[in-house]
Amino acid sequence: MSMDEARAPLGDMPPEDFRRYAHQIVDWIADYLAHPERYPVLSQNQPGDVKNALPSKAPARGEAMEAMLADLDRVIVPGVTHWNHPGFFAYFAISGSAPGILGEMLGAAFNVNAMLWRTSPSATELEEVTIEWLREMLGVSAEFGGVIYDSASISSLCAIAAAREAVTELQIREEGLSGSDSRLRLYCSEQAHSSIDRAVITLGIGQQGVRKISTDSEFRMEPRSLAEAIEEDRANGWRPFCVVATVGTTSTTSIDPVPEIAEICNREGLWLHVDAAYGGSAAVVPEMNWILDGSEHADSIVVNPHKWMFVPVDLSVLFCRRMGVLRQAFSLVPEYLQTSDADEIQNFMDYGPQLGRRFRAIKLWFVMRYFGVEGLAARLREHIAIAREFAEWVDLNPNFERLAPVPFSVVCFRAHPQNIPNELELDKLNETLMEEVNRRGKVYLSHTKLKEVFTLRLAIGNIRTTREHVKLAWDELNEVLAGASRGSKFEN
Numbered sequence: 001m002s003m004d005e006a007r008a009p010l011g012d013m014p015p016e017d018f019r020r021y022a023h024q025i026v027d028w029i030a031d032y033l034a035h036p037e038r039y040p041v042l043s044q045n046q047p048g049d050v051k052n053a054l055p056s057k058a059p060a061r062g063e064a065m066e067a068m069l070a071d072l073d074r075v076i077v078p079g080v081t082h083w084n085h086p087g088f089f090a091y092f093a094i095s096g097s098a099p100g101i102l103g104e105m106l107g108a109a110f111n112v113n114a115m116l117w118r119t120s121p122s123a124t125e126l127e128e129v130t131i132e133w134l135r136e137m138l139g140v141s142a143e144f145g146g147v148i149y150d151s152a153s154i155s156s157l158c159a160i161a162a163a164r165e166a167v168t169e170l171q172i173r174e175e176g177l178s179g180s181d182s183r184l185r186l187y188c189s190e191q192a193h194s195s196i197d198r199a200v201i202t203l204g205i206g207q208q209g210v211r212k213i214s215t216d217s218e219f220r221m222e223p224r225s226l227a228e229a230i231e232e233d234r235a236n237g238w239r240p241f242c243v244v245a246t247v248g249t250t251s252t253t254s255i256d257p258v259p260e261i262a263e264i265c266n267r268e269g270l271w272l273h274v275d276a277a278y279g280g281s282a283a284v285v286p287e288m289n290w291i292l293d294g295s296e297h298a299d300s301i302v303v304n305p306h307k308w309m310f311v312p313v314d315l316s317v318l319f320c321r322r323m324g325v326l327r328q329a330f331s332l333v334p335e336y337l338q339t340s341d342a343d344e345i346q347n348f349m350d351y352g353p354q355l356g357r358r359f360r361a362i363k364l365w366f367v368m369r370y371f372g373v374e375g376l377a378a379r380l381r382e383h384i385a386i387a388r389e390f391a392e393w394v395d396l397n398p399n400f401e402r403l404a405p406v407p408f409s410v411v412c413f414r415a416h417p418q419n420i421p422n423e424l425e426l427d428k429l430n431e432t433l434m435e436e437v438n439r440r441g442k443v444y445l446s447h448t449k450l451k452e453v454f455t456l457r458l459a460i461g462n463i464r465t466t467r468e469h470v471k472l473a474w475d476e477l478n479e480v481l482a483g484a485s486r487g488s489k490f491e492n
């Protein structure tokens, strides 16, 4: 029997040990956040490296924390792709800022279940307060209530479930969809996020129930095509019920013309959901606030503070103008959860499929208070400015070309040297260029396809990213491309 077992055979880690290890781990985190550049941004692991370094069974007896911390450095860190690295430009760059991490620690420590108001009034009321603060900051109309979920995928799923619930003649709650002759249809642009398709699949509406509307030369939904599609569908027996407009699409961050789309939705009696998961945060910057124009007519809007507002994953906010419908879509209160105070308070379990809920609001609260509205706006403004600067470098360099406008902090571009004969070769060149730049480990970029063209994306969103890191990405791209045109790397 070890010393530890003799002292404390049952119960939790002794408080004095917790204090010691917690300090040690906080020191580790502080060093990590001070120097994420020590590591290659993209993990250089091969598949199985982490699994093979760990035993196949859980330890029968408790282990020493020292051994666990040693494995953190030995096994876990090499297998981490460092989203905290300022050279992370892939997908949508994010950051768990220090105040957000501290909020997350406290949320974990309280470990409350935020299902009912009374299961922790602070969790429920802080959720209400932070949603209200965020609403105000972004200039979302006071007609909107809100709820915090884990991800935009779930926010949109719940919004679309509410949209379906709003089709009153179907009585979805009671009757379900199976056996119904009604063929529900949702509309979004061909640039909409895949989470919309997934929500529709999950809700039993089926992929046939999504109609993708064409976009213009700047990747924005064409309202006229939307109106025509709805008319055609009605004539063919479909039941249109929802339109999803995107403010900041995933590939190019294009902004659908929400005012025109809202007008169509209003005329046709359709639920309008605005997916502003990434772009919505930018509305905190006063000169960017126009991006939510038209959203005041929406029924729901999703914004992800875990994407571009420095809150650790996961935290997504769904604003909803028809909280009653959202509630009606999900609320089901078994006897053991009935409370007598239900009239004065909100029980957030009523607004989604989940019963147990984390105390997520506390990390959003920490981030908002620590940086302040102006501090957040200043950081986002800087990201937008350095993205535009990168776009200019691309525009001025004859070896590169830009492939989409830059409304936010993402630049879509590719290498396009004069001597490359055709599109196939260009695609191959750009793919190899990206892989080589990523392999070098200083920066990490990802790609998309735009009109069939292999497109590089530089996404700025990490709180530690400065102009120097963006310049480094540019230098890396140019250096690797120069190597390529000398024929060293990319022959055949």
Ligand SMILES: *Cc1c(COP(=O)(O)O)cnc(C)c1O
Residues within 6 Å of the ligand: 092, 150, 151, 152, 153, 154, 193, 195, 246, 248, 249, 250, 275, 276, 277, 278, 304, 307, 316
């Ligand atoms: C990132 C993103 C999503 C998905 O967000 P999750 O929180 O990862 O589910 C949805 N829509 C848009 C426009 C996004 O940028």
